Amino acid sequence: MRNISKFLFAFTLFVAVACNAGELPDPSKYQADQASVTVLAKPIIKSKLARTFRTRITEGAKSGPNFAGHYTVVRWGCGAGAFMFVVVDSITGKIYEPPESCIALAGDERDAFLGSDNYNPSFSLNSKLLLTVGVVDGPKDDPYGRAKTVYLFDKGTFKKIFKAHAERE
Known part of the structure; x- marks a missing residue:
């Protein structure tokens, strides 16, 4: 009897998760700690990617x-309809590179978190979530695998917490 109860609980949990699979996570549930930044740190250029795009990163970090x-x-x-990005720590200058370096078939303004003025990637000052929409651009990647992917950025790491197919407009 216990095994049946455990199975029913697990099955119910699976169905509940599957039914919500198409909904983006709510950024308000992943609040970021606010820090007062009085002096912006200069980005620390170490990686090959950072060296290649040092001017863009340095200028962008000034915002x-x-x-x-x-x-x-x-x-x-x-490239046409594609983008790259990094995250720069405004206090230390450390540069964090996302798991995917170039996202193609990017998308439009509708692919954003509610309340965010930024799209692709979509993010906000108050949340640790970052949304990308598109196809990872590389020689082994599926050009038809356009997806909405949400990452939790915590302690300098990107953790994928959501991925769902995204139709091409």
């Missing part, structure tokens, strides 16, 4: 925090 409390998302194009 100040716009993500997860004290970070700055710096975005630039990498």
Whole structure:
């Protein structure tokens, strides 16, 4: 009898999760700690990607925090309808690179978190969530695999917490 109860509980939980699979996570449930940044740190250029795009990263970081409390998302194009980005810590200058370097078939303004003025990636100063829409652009990637992907940015790491197919407009 216990095994049946455990199975029913697990099945109910699975169905509940599956039914909500198409809904983006709510950014307000992933609040970021706010930090007062009086002097912006200069980005620390170490990686190959950062060296290649040092001017774009350095100039973009000057805009100040716009993500997860004290970070700055710096975005630039990498082809027609494609973009790249990094996250710069406005306090330490450390640069964090996302798991995917270039996102193609990017999307439009409707692919954003509610309340966010930013789209693709979509993010806000008050939340640790970051949304991308598109196809990872690389030689082994599926050009038809356009997806909405949400990452939780916490303690300098990007953790994928949501991914769903996204139709091409």
